[in-house]
Amino acid sequence: MLFALATPVAFIGFALSFLLAVVVRATAIRLAIRATGLEQRRTRIAFQPRHDFDVFGVVACLIGGMGWGKGLEVDDLPSYRGRGRKAIVYAAGPVSVFVLSQLVLLGFALGFPDYRALMSAVGPLNVKLGLPMSLGTDPAGIGAEITAAIGIGLFTFALFDLIPLPPLDGWGLLWCSLKRPGTSAQSARLWLVDKNIGVVLLFLLQIFPFGGLAWVLLNPIGTPLLGIWAW
Template sequence: MLWNLEYIVSLVIAVILAMSIHEMAHGLVSYWLGDPTAKLQGRISLNPFAHVDWLGVLCLLLFHFGWAKPVPVDPSYYKDRKTGIIWTSFAGPVANFLLAFVCIFCLILILKLNPLFLYSNLGSLLESILSMTATLNIGFGLFNLIPVPPLDGSKVLFAFLPDEQYYRFIQGSPFFMLVLVVLIYLGILSQPLSMMQNGIWNAFVQICSFLLGM
């Protein structure tokens, strides 16, 4: 029962952190580029209540596919609209990867300074939260880089398209969402995403171990 409770607590914390930092990053970069929309609506915040769509959280917990409240942005404020959209979109996945890196760094630091701490109840819970948060943030960042509208990857990876086609493409359509749902349902994305997730995790571990002299 204790293990189940620890797992549930860790998973809920990881999901909320992943969604909150992802959406906050979108709003923050958009604000840096001159767009005050997210700031005026209180979305440049780590407060989960500002970002979390609880139905999306529930779906992510149950089906490993969820969503947060999209941060409102107004590209008309950007000096270069297309470039602004690309940077704002890229910010969310980058924030997820950075949070995952910090969590892995903290895990390895604990292992170096006091590995016996992880055998305590508190240490076990902390290890579960850090590892779950790192794993889920890597996965969340990768998923959002899939080049299918309305995911961030479609706005980043198709930047080579002419402006008119680019804007029309990233607006998406029900067809794109249907394709995404079918790919998820059939499990076609599971293996490549899992391989990339493991690769990023191992790379972060190696970097952190090197930085900490382990």
Template sequence: MGGLLFYDWNTLPFVILVLVLSFTIHEFAHAYSAYKLGDSTAYQFGRVSLNPMVHLDLFGTIMLLIAGFGWAKPVPVNRGNFKSPRLMGIIVTAAGPISNLILAFISLFVFVLFQKYGWLESMSTGSASAILIFLKLMVSTNLTLFLFNLIPIPPLDGYRIIQDLVDLRYTESLQKFEQWASVIFLLVVFVRPLRQVTLDPYLGLGNNIIELFAKPIAFILGM
């Protein structure tokens, strides 16, 4: 902890850089996929952009630094502009978490490259340490964002995917679920004992994903 901050002061600059990159790519993936599939709403709001300023939410960023939980601005999507609203809605929603999964894979791949070819050995201790911290945070943060956003509780992406998957007959039941789901969400995130037996073990699956990534990376690099 760094006083009032959730993160340690020594790693805070790296954390901020990683979060800005990860959130920006996540929201851009939503906006870009919606635009390519026929909905220009996000484009009209300037969200089909890699400029972090159009995606970051000030209060969400502050909460992230203080509590370790935050958010970016949601991307506006009008499913009525899609040829297949439910199918394309799922694709647009899934694009965000998938972008984080891809970022984690790329970061792990680069990390292994540095290790395999000993590129860090020719660098100063400070530079080598900074690169390792950044890459490790990119892997862990993006895997966490990938898994976290797939939780089927509003307002997360996982819930939006469920909305598009379930039969329309269950729409009313989902709306009733939304009324108390937000309470469950806050309890799981902020009540430590509850989080330790629910959210933390689930997010721990990121280690299994790293092991899964290791196989294709080793194959590509001939290891």
């Protein structure tokens, strides 16, 4: 995200989107845990900075373009109620952030119709590089640029969070899909989770190869979906 400093207004929007995404994700997960009956003891639903931010996630956001919130370990949720309820909890984070991103982008499209064409030229990679152009220095242009950056950032957070590597929620969804994790799955979990190889891979995937393999994969998926708001 530091590369996005080339467009300072957009950088502010991307930074706000990351903070907002972490808050929404954490709150949605706690609500889902309570709603599915997986809460083992009464806990606060409200956002808790010390517990919900991940240091590595913040660093990854600054260096690679997108980070993550505190991961939810697969053993943190009881299994006796079935894998389906656990999957709902893991899906709650990215789904809630995605829905919020669409609401923000809808507000951008309706509130700043003169700037909608910007959405035809952006994708998830823009959280790393900044927007392709500044929308001007007048209040309307600044407002449009910040709103667009927040929407794009939230959307990218949700998409990135579905990558099946720990500590992202995509890893939790992948684990829930395994009826009986075998030896190979447990070995992979040992390396990826306990030895933090998952975090290392997430760093590397945002930087190497080809300028970031994560963006090579996510950009073709996310760009058409963001382009919808260019109508």
